[in-house]
Amino acid sequence: MSKYDYVPEPALVKGNHDFASLTRLVTDINLRPTPKGWYLAMIGANSLLAILGIAVGYLIWEGTGVWGLNNPVGWGWAIINFVWWVGIGHAGTLISAVLFLFRQDWRTAINRFAEAMTIFAVMCAGVFPAIHVGRIWVIYWVFPVPNQMDMWPNFNSPLLWDVFAVSTYFTVSFLFWYVGLVPDLATIRDRATDKIRKYAYGIFSLGWTGSNRHWWNYEKAYMILAGLATPLVLSVHTIVSFDFAVSLIPGWHTTIFPPYFVAGAIFSGFAMVLTLMIVARKIYGMKDIMTDDHMEKMNIVIMVTGSMVGFAYMMEFFVAWYSGVEYEKAIFLLRATGPYAWAYWAMMTCNVLSPQFFWFKKLRRSVVFTFFISIVVNIGMWFERMVITVTSLANDYLPSSWDYYSPTIWDVLTYVGTFGLFFTMFLLFLRFLPMIALAEVKMVIPQADPHNYDENQDYKAPKVEIPTPKAVEA
Amino acid sequence: MSEVKQNTYWKSLNELAKNQEYQKFVDREFPENATELSDGFSRRGFLAIMGSAVLLASCDFARRPVQKILPYSKQPEDIVPGIPLFYASSIPFQGSLTGLVVENHEGRPTKVEGNEMHPASHGGTSIFHQASVLGMYDPDRSKKVLRKGTDSTVNDFVDFAKKHFADTNKRIAFISEASSSPTLLGLKAQALNKFNNADWVTYEPFGESNALEGTERAFGQRVRAHFDFSKANVFVSLDDDVLNGTHPNSVEYGKQLSAARKVTSNADSMNRIYAVENGYTLTGSYADHRLRLKASEIDAFAHALAAALSSRVSGLSAFSGYSNQFSDHKWIATLADDLIANRGESVVSVGNNHSANAHAVVAAINKALGNDGSTVNYLEVPHLDEESTSAFNSTVDKMNNGEYDTVVMLGTNPVFSAQNRNFKNALSNVEEVIHLSDYVDETSKKASWHINSAFYLESWGDGHSYGGVRSVIQPQIQPLYNGLSNIEVMNIIVNGAMTPGYDLVQSTWKNIYGSNFESRWATLLHDGVDTNSGFTKANVRLSGSFSPDTSKDNAISGMEITVRADSTLHDGRFANIAWLQELPDPMTKITWDNVAAMSPATAAELDVENEDVVEITSNGQTIKIAAWIQPGHADNSISLTVGYGREGIGRVANRYIDYTTGGVDTYPLMGSELSAEATVSKTGDTYEIACVQDHHSLEGRDMYRMATLEEYKSNPDYASFESVHTYPVPGMKEAAEKGEDVPISLFDEQTYPDSEPQWGMAIDLNSCFGCGVCVIACQSENNIPVIGKKEVNRGREMHWIRTDRYYVGEDADAPMTAHQPVPCMHCEAAPCEQVCPVAATTHSPDGMNQMTYNRCIGTRYCANNCPYKVRRFNFFNFPKEFLTTGAEPDIIQMAMNPEVTVRFRGVMEKCTYCVQRVNRAKIEAKKETGSPKPAEGAVKTACQQACPADAIYFGDLTNENSEVAKMKRNERNYQMLEELNTRPRTSYMAKLRNPNPALA
């Protein structure tokens, strides 16, 4: 056997499915009566959501002081969580848009899922900038709307860029997601038997018929959206990173942030998709569509982005040293050795070390291990944001104002609460919307391609030839 | 009648609707003095009464009967709403007056400033002066006369006094806090010759008794040493913290010492300060050389110094041949040389609470060095005759023996401060105890009569400055709670009648002035000081019998403790003034608590760290208190301060066990001498201390720049960025090529070349000694809330200007101290401005970084991006909590400055360069000259005006000749973090030290 092993692209959908079986596989979840487990899960999620409500209510009632913030450290968990959630919210649009542009058909199995996650993650992220301000009731002043002071926002402020970036990102992701949903909603509409479903899905599917004249515009639109979403994804975290990079605080004021934040975002985003996917495909028996091959591909992405992040960490140190700015040098030494060293090394282990295991195919394909790492990675990414946000503020220029930051119970509860929001939304999604982009999956199975039919219109599966490379003759 | 007058406060019909609290508030807002009329009932007053009769039903008559007042519905001539009036007055502290100018808004004093014409002030103030405003408006002050703990009235007391003091054979002890009031002295004389069995004793827990006794030993005369540092090249402080506000003359001394260190060119010279002390004091931190010795070694050190001098100057023969453990100490020889070299131009002083013997020795040294008459003036101070610890002790003994049936106490609080004499018990042997005080304090609780005293801002009085200059205390407002002044009380006791303090004081001064009284009186009230007056200088000579008591030269071998007045609460009398409680201790930077300060070595020996509670036993008394490591502290020595651990005084002073605030009462450990042997052990508990500065090292950074005078002479621009870093500010070289004077920039910045004035500030680090008065002045001027220990501990202090304190130098055991006041830098390219999403902080054409509170949404991004970390965030509704607690919140609200908004929760705030003052000056200037460019000196920021060291310069940079412009041109001027190119408008003048080569 030659040392060149030609590995044929594995089938995207396992098991011998036809269109109808796929339809059933996916949409039955939404049509069959709600399982008890779902209710239990929902109760859990809602109680977390209630905690969020309480935490935020108390915050608004009492004031920002209920959090652990202090004089040098004006941003704490709120901003950490914001950046963390936004980061997670990256995988979705990235998977749909970028992989779509690169014609990565394997995306179809997970894009719906990932996009949903994106939208919910961005919702969670959006909570924090809104509530972290001192006077929540005038938060609308950040939008360019006329107000009693006849003033406009300050377009020099990265925070304002954030407002536009995140809201745009949310809107576009949502539209992208919805456009993808329409044909599948139509499918459910047509399979639904009870009135309410007929109506609900009927309305939201906008009377989609599957007309190929429509598909024609539809595909065009989808392609353009993907084209728009791709730079958008990259821009969003770039702009989030500007919140730090544009300031002059040592450890923040660095040009490496945009790429490094984007890499980190993809890193954590894919991890989160995996966490959810592994659970979901088990519960809903989607192994045929969300296959181990998908998992492996995503693990490779994690490994690559993880290494990029690790490289960025090293680079930061180099730049600090190379810049010759004493404050820069000091802050990076303090990160690794100072009062927050524990957080720094937690970050290093989770983000730089853990993904390296994916060099091994066995581990890449091990569901349990992947699940474990996917969680570790997200913990690590949280610590990364913590290290960036807090350490730089806590030990900046004037040693006299150095102070240690530690969160209060309310910081923690608010964070925990956002999981309530996230899972509530996600459970609703799993229950009422097709978790797989059905039309797109149908499109990528061989039966969908007219070329796989003979002249009297009978299906003949395409066979994969394995060419023996000439290179190794004799 | 009083009812009717009550209503003359009526303002407008709308207020008929308002409730009684509001009514009270209105009452107090427009007190009589605002518009005192000299004649009886004016027509306007009468109309007012008629007009307001309608109000009779609705308001309460609880308040004092009122004299003439105008209704605000009619405009009195001298009051324009919103325009403050300034009256001269003086503040008494430990018997010495300091001249003040008091700012009045609509008749309520809101801010005190130093009186330029008063020698003890020269415009400067101390933290206690600044905080006194809040002291008066303290809602916890005693509001009533109490008879055996139950409510009573002044009239009842007068009736009682008539009867009780009718018998002139009553055995009475008068115990007064130090007072230099001629009027009081007159009444004292009357009392003493009216009552045959009366004694008068002055009691100050940290008074001058030892000093006077010392001079008596040396010169046979009880005289006060009054220094003139302006003439002194060398100042040797033997544990004498003359710069600390607790010293009755700290302001004058601060002015003189700092003035003698002002250096504007490298041709100038500086005085040289040596400090020998156990704790790290302000004076020690200001000194060029500091030697840490146990307090119990100071005597021996003084003897050794005297001995070293004895061979070289006449008058110290008593020491010739004497030697002790310090005799061949490097310092002794050096000091001797330096003092000899500066004969007649040096000052040697020793702390008030050191032994009489030490004072005697120091007096002898000063005399021998010929400083007497030049740098040291020995003054005969009549009112100090009775200030004597021994006299007080014997009084207490007589009380214990039941030899008194009446004790009258004017303002002092011995039950708290004389615990070592067990004054509490002594009182129980006395049948009638009359106590005049601001609070229902420990002593009041034991008294049969408690009389709530009138604050100095509320009552007439008089007295002498430390140096002897006479002035009058002019009230600014009627007593908020009908308090009586000490002279009024004495008058009641002596003459059995309530005579207004005004008449008492006037009659005294009629005697003083005699001829053309009216005009001189008017001048006196206007100037606030009678400049051609003073104590008579004593012509002292060393008494032949003088011999030092060298018996104590062997210092306490084991652990020693010293109990001193607290830098922010003094002897505890200021314990309920929140501003002072929250003012970080100048050296430790601790708020709201006292600690046991000790050296790192001692701490290691005791195996304790900061916040570990230690148990200290001395003189059979034991206390538990948190330990604190104070670099530079003497080993085997522990410094304690008093005034904390109060109970039942007020909401601020009281110690709350639940959230552990209020500190520890250390008086039980205070012995008859400053230092006492003690056993100290670690308890294992810890006690949370709210310290506003966690990190004490500069980390080798350049925000504080320092050099010796010699280095300065050889390298004049030692403070410039280039000479510190050996390379120029990034971007400067390129800028220079383009002929610009600021680093190159991506943008062509907004500048206002033709906008005048342009404001700027320069802070002379060589003058600042870190007393913290700027912080209080700012707090008083800008309505900065107090947030409490818990919040301070969470790092949320609100002070707009802070004094950073760093320890510098190689020797960790004896570091030097760097004090650096940090207000907002008002950067021209302010990092805070560009990051605010709602443009709540912007730049004004006259170069101020402005904060728009009602636009702020509180993202805190500006604070994050401020490299100087001067921005302060209202994490809670601090002002509300501060201003609306208690039964009568409206009272404390009166202390607020109406020219400055009170900030709401969730908004950012920071130093404004006192924009309200600046704009007032601009308006005035515009009215007079037509241009908004005020004359030099027309506008002073609160911190600048209060500073006793004149360390802060503020003014118009476009005026070439303005002080600040000159300072900015000086080569010592540097910008903090210049390389960030934020272009701060606040810059610093680098520190200079004047070390003695012999000690280098």
Add this chain to the structure above:
Amino acid sequence: MSAPAKKKIEDQPKLHGILGEFRNPKALYDIAALTVKSGYSKFDTYSPFPIHGMDKAMNLKKSKLGWIVIIHGLIGFTGAISMMYYMSVMDYPMNISGKPFFNAPAWVPITFELTVLLSAFGAVFGMFFLNGLPKLNNPLFNVDRFKKATDDGFFICIEAEDSLFETEKVKELFKEAGATHIEEVYD
């Protein structure tokens, strides 16, 4: 056949067109091509997913969507810049950190975001507009079988409006093309 027959009796419903169902994408592809060849223009094919090459088979013109998006994008771009210019240069200029009022570099992110946002609106709503959606009542929904169009059914419908439309001819065409099912669709 029965359902529409009943309809006839009740009220004379208007014939919408003839619906033919085919076995698979290939079959649909062929009939689409055939239909075009036979000269029909008012027809459409329906499938659960877009079929590769169907545009050629049905000979569809290039979509106009691109233009819509570009126009929206331009609106977003100019809108963003002129908004910021009006607000921070014309209406209420303020000295922020001494920066010029027209601080171009700082405006890049928002300009970009608004351009993308508006383009996205163009793409989505433009697509729906071109497709005439939402359209909740469609004669095809009267046909029960048509539900399969979103599952695994492949349909073609030639509409009555077509000039060449003749019921029998169309049925014939479908039958010969191997339709598994043919049905008249009424409004």
